[in-house]
Amino acid sequence: MAEYQRICLVHYHEIGLKGHNRAAFEQRLLKNLEALLAPFPVVTIHRISGRLCVFLKEGTDSAVALEAAAVIAKVPGVARVSCGYKCERDLDQMVEAGIAAMSEAGPAESFKVHARRSHTDFPVGSLEMNRIVGGRISDAFPQVAVKMKDPDVTVGVEVVQNAAYVYARSEPGIGGLPVGSSGRVVSLLSSGIDSPVASWKMARRGAVVIGVHFSGRPQTSDASEWLVDDIARVLEKTGCIARVYVVPFGDCQREIALAAPPSLRVILYRRLMFKVAEELARREKAGALVTGESLGQVASQTLDNIRCTDAAVDLPVFRPLIGTDKLEIIHEAERLGTFEISSQDAPDCCTLFMPRSPETHAKLPDVLAAEEGLPIERWVSELADAAEPHDYACPAFGKRKKDA
Helix, strand or coil, X not given: CCXXXXXXXXXXXXXXXXXXXXXXXXXXXXXXXXXXXXXXXXXXXXEEXXXXXXXXXXXXCHHHHHHHHHHHHCCCCCXXXXXXXXXXXXXXXXXXXXXXXXXXXXCCCEEEEEEEECCCCCCCCHHHHHHHHHHHHHHHCCCCEEXXXXXXXXXXXXXXXCCEEEEEEEEECCCCECCCCCCEEEEECCCCCHHHHHHHHHHHECCEEEEEEEECCCCCCXXXXXXXXXXXXXXXXXXXXXXXXXXXXXXXXXXXXXXXXXXXXXXXXXXXXXXXXXXXXXXXXXXXXXXCCCCCCCHHHCHHHXXXXXXXXXXXXECCCCCXXXXXXXXXXXXXXXXXXXXXXXXXXXXXXXXXXXXXXXXXXHHHHHHCCCCHHHHHHHHHHHCEEEECCCHHHCCCCCCC
16 A cells, blocks of 8 residues: 555534634634644644645654644544545545545444545546445455445545545544633632633633642642642643642732621632732733632632622632532542642642631622722732743743743
8 A cells, every 4th residue: 555644634513614714713722722732743734615724744644644633633623533544536546545444444234435626627436436346345344334324434435626635533522612712711729620611611611720829828729729730731731721820829818807897808808819810810911710619619609708709809700510519520530630630638728717607698798898998909910920930832822921
């Protein structure tokens, strides 16, 4: 068999539904893939017939191609990725490439061929290609039955203007929109299970995520900061996080704990966090805040308490997990790859100076009265200035500069 160039064909769904802006979404996804596939032997990435095609260097072996496809599948905006070959618009070559693609598709009891041509200058129609290519693949794999409905493997044959693309092994992507197509958000990022999943969900909707981690330092160790860095490294693999600010929050928590009614401490902590996050969002030109809250999961996440914390800021606060339960969130964290990291114990601001009986149905006038004697605006400015930025590889974040 001739050696054909390896390709990864990137399919998308939601981007394809866009109107006049479709080209901008496609270009954003293409740029993200170029950056994230830098470690692989990629020659170029082109748009072909409503898809993106990643061309790998000639001689790239199957294991490397499949590894590249696995990376692509986790990139927001990708609905499905198929591993295959580029060949000439020649039926004999298409058959050879189809047999090669079929051989790496994994165990199968049935298959079919789905062919299509984008240009009618190729003389053989789609149905005839299905018959010819399918018949010869069936001869090569007599133990695999031809099945037109719900086969184990579908061999795709795409005939375009100057070439043909043949593939069989496909895996689903995570869908959504490419990171960088929906602006910036600032996410309150703890070392726990919930907030990394919430951040990832916003990245899947096209947002560039900038995290803010409130550390209990200097009242606690910096262990949570190391876990958050590990979490950010996971998100970084698919371009889902651009920067994380670490805010030493322990001293302010201590002052609140000394001055405020114990039952309202948690709400006052969170209101201050929201205000600091909003200030950092202003500096980063972000349009919303994000939290990992789920309704009723803990005392601070009741409707009354959420209302009191939201009242501290003007920016919208997004809660992608608000209607999910803990088991659903754990499943998503496992899928994302952050669950094991988040399951490690580390003291952080969430466990610092916690009251025995936190208020579950706070009233805003009572919260404002408790906050009245505290130097909130000064703290916001000081904490935002003290925030320590840590940058991560996010293709959609553009040219970044290290803060002094």
